[in-house]
Structures are given as C-alpha cells and as structure tokens.
Amino acid sequence: MTIFHVPGSKSVTARALFLAAAARGTTVLRRPLVSDDTEGFAEGLLALGYRVERGPEAWTIIGRPEGPAYGEAEVFCRDGATTARFLPALAAAGHGVFRFDASAQMRRRPLGPLTRALRDLGVDLTHEGEEGHHPVTVRANGIKGGRITLDAGLSSQFLTALLLVGPLTAEGLEITVTDLVSAPYVEITLAMMRSFGVEVRREGETFHVPPGGYRAADHTIEPDASTASYPLAAAALTGNTVTIPGLGSKALQGDVRFADVLARMGASVDMSPDSVTVTGTGRLHGLTVNMRDISDTVPTLSAIAPFADGPVRIEDVYNTRIKECDRLEACAGNLRRLGVPVAVGRDWIEITPAPPRAAEIACHGDHRIAMSFSIMELRTPGITLDDQGCVKKTFPGFHEALAGLRQAWGIARPEGAA
Structure with missing residues (x-):
C-alpha cells in the first residue's frame, strides 16, 4: 500500500x-x-x-x-x-x-x-x-x-x-x-x-x-478531493493500491465520490471516515455515469476510459465547457490524438476503449487536463504535455508526486523521459 x-x-x-x-x-x-x-x-x-x-x-x-x-x-x-x-x-x-x-x-x-x-x-x-x-x-x-x-x-x-x-x-x-x-x-x-x-x-x-x-x-483545511482523483485513478489503472489520508466519508467535498465511480468500474474501494483506499483489480468496466455534481473529475475518468472493457459515457456535464477551457472538447481532442474513438455532445462525452498511442497532450493551460492525462502515461509510455507548468494552479508539486508513485509501484520510466 x-x-x-x-x-x-x-x-x-x-x-x-x-x-x-x-x-x-x-x-x-x-x-x-x-x-x-x-x-x-x-x-x-x-x-x-x-x-x-x-x-x-x-x-x-x-x-x-x-x-x-x-x-x-x-x-x-x-x-x-x-x-x-x-x-x-x-x-x-x-x-x-x-x-x-x-x-x-x-x-x-x-x-x-x-x-x-x-x-x-x-x-x-x-x-x-x-x-x-x-x-x-x-x-x-x-x-x-x-x-x-x-x-x-x-x-x-x-x-x-x-x-x-x-x-x-x-x-x-x-x-x-x-x-x-x-x-x-x-x-x-x-x-x-x-x-x-x-x-x-x-x-x-x-x-x-x-x-x-x-x-x-x-x-x-482537508485534502483536495478533486486532486485526489488522480492517484486514485492511477491505482485503479495500474493494479496498485493507494491510500489518501485525511479524506474519507466525513469529507466536506463531494468529489470524494469519484471513488464510487472507480468502484463501479471494478476497483476495490475502502473508505473510512478519514481515509480512502483504492486497489486496482486488473480490470476496468465501462459504464454510463451522471457527473453533474462531480464534474471536476470528468477529465480524470476520460483519461482512464480507453483502458475499460466497454464504452464509458459521461453525462450532464455542460458546465465543464466553461471551466479553464472547454473540457469536453479538450478531452475529446486529446483522445482523438491518442487514437481513441470518442463522440461528444452538448453535455456528454462517450469514449470507446482502444489502446492509446504516444502523443503530445494539448493542455489548453488547464491544470486538470494536464494532471488527468499524465495518469494515462503510466500505461502508455511516450505521452507528453505541451504545458507541464499549468499544474501550479492547484498542485505545484504534481509531477514530482506522480514520479514518487511510479517509483513506489516499480513502473519504469520510458527511455528519454524527463
């Protein structure tokens, strides 16, 4: 763990x-x-x-x-x-x-x-x-x-x-x-x-x-539940276990419910009043999910969706279009760059699983796009960001923290990676 x-x-x-x-x-x-x-x-x-x-x-x-x-x-x-x-x-x-x-x-x-x-x-x-x-x-x-x-x-x-x-x-x-x-x-x-x-x-x-x-x-101040979605998704994606202390069922923030989405996809989730632990089980199921109330985690789910065993459809998230960027279009555009089939509507996105290929992610200056698609690189070597620095908006030490996860889990860095 x-x-x-x-x-x-x-x-x-x-x-x-x-x-x-x-x-x-x-x-x-x-x-x-x-x-x-x-x-x-x-x-x-x-x-x-x-x-x-x-x-x-x-x-x-x-x-x-x-x-x-x-x-x-x-x-x-x-x-x-x-x-x-x-x-x-x-x-x-x-x-x-x-x-x-x-x-x-x-x-x-x-x-x-x-x-x-x-x-x-x-x-x-x-x-x-x-x-x-x-x-x-x-x-x-x-x-x-x-x-x-x-x-x-x-x-x-x-x-x-x-x-x-x-x-x-x-x-x-x-x-x-x-x-x-x-x-x-x-x-x-x-x-x-x-x-x-x-x-x-x-x-x-x-x-x-x-x-x-x-x-x-x-x-x-309790830990940021939206930011917690990245290590939780990383564990579900790679078959590892991660625990977030200080964030659990007593949390003020609704985005802690992203763990429930991972559970629906097949991850093992253990939530106490003061912590949440996710363990990847080696398989992610497709699903249809309304994320109106946890819309900041839409990019996180979009980034792990290509590895599911069926389509992932995210609904009722029009407000993601008026965040730091139009996050629906940003997710769709980046997934297409990676060779992943995707359809998008006014307030929904549907992702058809496919092995992503290496590509540069267009972050659009949006910290959540950058952090979400960085998680994908744990399974697809060669994914890079056009703006690593935009994570400073909410998590200046994100890239170092992700490198720490990679090391703890024994996931090798691709050759030539920074």
Whole structure:
C-alpha cells in the first residue's frame, strides 16, 4: 500500500479565506493549499487592505466585518475563478471603489449571473468590456439585503459568493435558485459558514441567510478531493493500491465520490471516515455515469476510459465547457490524438476503449487536463504535455508526486523521459 499526501482543498481554502476576512477576530487556517489560485486569493485580500500572514503550515487572517480597509483598490485575480467571483461580492459589502481584473483565460469565463444578482441588491457595478465578464468595478456602499432570484446552472460559485456575503448585509438574504450545478460545493459552503458561526436555513430551492456576521475560527483545511482523483485513478489503472489520508466519508467535498465511480468500474474501494483506499483489480468496466455534481473529475475518468472493457459515457456535464477551457472538447481532442474513438455532445462525452498511442497532450493551460492525462502515461509510455507548468494552479508539486508513485509501484520510466 502506498500513502499519497494530497495538498489542501482549493475550494475549502478559498471559502476559508473569505470567511476569515469577513469574521470578527483572528482566524488561523491550518494546512491551506499553497498554489497559484490560493496565493492569488490571498494577494487579492492584501490588495483590499486585509491583514494576511502566510506561514509554512498555517495562514493567519485578521478579519474586518466592515469590509476592505482601503477605500480604493485594484485586484488582479489571475486565473482563479473563486478569487474573481468571491472577492467582488466581499468588496461590495464594504465602502469604496474596487476594480477587479483577471487573466485572459478568466476573462472568458462568465460572471453575469452573480453581477446581475448584486445589482438586484442595489450594488453599483459596471463591466468595462464585455457585459458579464471581467474587468468589473464595484462602487461599494454596503449591501442592504433582501430577496433575489439566481440562476446557478453555469457555476455553483455564483450561489456560494452570495451565501458568503449574506451575513455581511444589513438585513440578510433570501436567495431562490432556479438552476444549480455542482450542488455538493454549496454543501461545502454551508458547512463552513456553520463553522464560522452562521446557520443558513434552506427551504426547497430557497436559502435564508441571516445578518449578523461571522466569528473567527481555527480551521484545518482537508485534502483536495478533486486532486485526489488522480492517484486514485492511477491505482485503479495500474493494479496498485493507494491510500489518501485525511479524506474519507466525513469529507466536506463531494468529489470524494469519484471513488464510487472507480468502484463501479471494478476497483476495490475502502473508505473510512478519514481515509480512502483504492486497489486496482486488473480490470476496468465501462459504464454510463451522471457527473453533474462531480464534474471536476470528468477529465480524470476520460483519461482512464480507453483502458475499460466497454464504452464509458459521461453525462450532464455542460458546465465543464466553461471551466479553464472547454473540457469536453479538450478531452475529446486529446483522445482523438491518442487514437481513441470518442463522440461528444452538448453535455456528454462517450469514449470507446482502444489502446492509446504516444502523443503530445494539448493542455489548453488547464491544470486538470494536464494532471488527468499524465495518469494515462503510466500505461502508455511516450505521452507528453505541451504545458507541464499549468499544474501550479492547484498542485505545484504534481509531477514530482506522480514520479514518487511510479517509483513506489516499480513502473519504469520510458527511455528519454524527463
């Protein structure tokens, strides 16, 4: 059995940073993810005037329930969707003029449902370029609160941003959701709000968020369940065993359910409250699976699908088209490069098993494409990436960690490999 230590959750770290900044008192975040996305979020808080101290094992944040310390600021959100969507909502609850911009990749991703909701709440907000996209300027004067309707069918982050800012409003929020994707991420938000002293009441599709603010906390970040999908898939693919400590049935993150998908494919899965172990059995079965709620693991399943004994069809994942890249097309294009038959529709992909051939993977600057197809190389020597460095977004040490798995399992590196 091989122990694989997965870095902290990006989703949990981002929410914790927002909550810590909004809370009264000093919050300590233990074992946060240190990556380009989370460093970008922390830098955004610093640009707004929050006090953030980053140590090797813990980050300390002094909260400001009244909002940013500076009356004017510019924030560059890099590629981070949580940074680009959560921080404008946080700033809107304060007072001042705050401009947010992002990378070209992030500028292409939607912001409109969130900004429409904030405008419905009376926030003065303007898009400088294309409506519903960065850059955006918020002229903040606090948020009164009230009732709003939100379409979160493109990203659950729009709902999370509003839930997080709700306790900072004068009257609280009543949010009715007409559509919602990646619902488990909202459960993460609600659980973390609870740990910072706020209980959200849900009635059907309506969320009732009370005013009153947050209290500081000492919070330990659990490992990233989306990132855990790579070593788990690697074990299932190669017939080895891997254990992820700190991530099990008690995990906040819904992506831990990727282990259930591997079990359906024939892998042996043992999940305790605090760990998950996957053992490859030498065979992967084809299946049809709805991955709407765990869509960040779609590339992982796509990368091991060619080795199954029957077709693998992934359904109800339209939102993967508006991630760091169009992940459905990226997976389909790369599989075709590898000689694997694939069909793709608006919200589905179907992969027909075939022995992949060596080829260079087009990462499209997307960390999840890079990490997923790196797993395939354990069975198909000669697969390379056109952008190894994009993994820094969530797992800067990924390639070294994968090399450690290869060594532990006695899988030889192909000649000439870096």
